[in-house]
Amino acid sequence: MLDRVRRDVERNALRARNGIKLVAGVDRPGVGLTPKDVVWERGRTQLWHYRSDKVKYSPPLLIVFSLISRSYILDLTPGNSFIEQLLDAGFDVYMVDWGEPDERDAQNRLEDYVDDYIPAAIDRVREISGAEEVNLFGYCFGGDLSLLYAAHHPDAPVRSLSVLATPVDFTKMGPMADIFRSGGMEIDDVVDENGNVPPRVVVQGFRTLTPTSEVTRYVTLWERLWNDEYVSAYSAMTGWSDDHIPFAGAAARETVQMLVRDNGMVTDRLTVGGDRVHLSDIRLPFLTVRADRDHIVPPDATAPLIDLVGSEDKHELRLSAGHMGLVVGKTAAKTTVPEIIGFLRKRSDESAPGPAAGQEEE
């Protein structure tokens, strides 16, 4: 009894200390710390090249990130970083980060990303690495952009395509999509004075998917506030899930019409830059990874993808994880990442170690 009282008193003292730290915003874990160089930029978009002296596979891996969230989830904290694991495995890793759109990006359409930025990034990667092609990797909505790119550019210099938590059946995306599909809401109803969908709308949309999770989150935090390790992980993870970026207005309009209302990926009604594109035209070696406990992109929304692409060499990896758990945490380190690395290794050539990647000459 006395031990229990002593433990509770100690924990309450730790709770008070960690609570003050959280509220004051001090002692936040550093995120996105893996050393990298900006090797190309246009507007808010940057191409990052992660430094590594362990590169032993070619072609390089180009990650296309989502348009509505921050890319540091893939490089969360040292020791808990998807990027770090890819570098340790010997890949030469690049990432397209879309930056934070402002009023200059309000007119950006999906074709800007699919036909201009991704091809330009691939060209730059090939120029830097000397490789003839790249392995393309799309995360979340970045997976949709990668799919549209691969479908619209069947002769693209891409050796393989992997997508992670990528929605294709938007009828299964839950209330956020339903509001636009059956609720009659228009993107113009939610755009801000910059012409973009503000991040708070995106965050609210995701919160609607699990209406009670916000309360549960705070209750769990209170219960485990004494635990420094938990609080540090909480700060990094919830910091990311609350930290979205605006969605470029024109791209959002196109997404709602083509992907949500027409459900274009499933119904084969996709248009990029005025051209009809078909996912069945994708013939690349293909991997799709979906998470069974994903509350942001429900597994049913990703499930049809494997049957929609035309590749002969195609694989689906289904994991018992959440959206973030696919790339962050112990499950990711033990299951998702080794599986992805295994897939990419088979589609890469091993080469002799040479000069370190990164620190490009400009």
Next chain:
Amino acid sequence: MTAQTPPGTPLWRQAFDAAEKRVTPHAESLVRTPQFATGVGLLRRAQNLAKDTARGVSARAWHLVNLPAGTDLARLRAQIGALDREVRRLTVQLETERRRPPTADATPEETDADGAQPAVSARPRPARRGAQRPPRA
């Protein structure tokens, strides 16, 4: 107490978990009903209607004294944004064209166009051969 409750879980947490377990399915099915989607849409429209009315009134007031209103500035920003996008797209497309190797069947016009370029070559420098490039067979 449920079978999944870990040992040592405080009573208040057990009570919360029990309540949450009952409430969550109802809340999740509620937000997935067509009525919820319609309700959110209508609420948003009502908010926008009120906001637009207030903006219209203030814009008329500013225009009365011959000054631009926020809506005028928003329109200008949108136009500048559209222009910025066009310039960005053209720049990216130009970069891509410059990277593309010259074709053998270039027409005389294309050759002339190449000759008119500045003395500093617009073509990209040769690609660096990285360590990750596979050894030649």
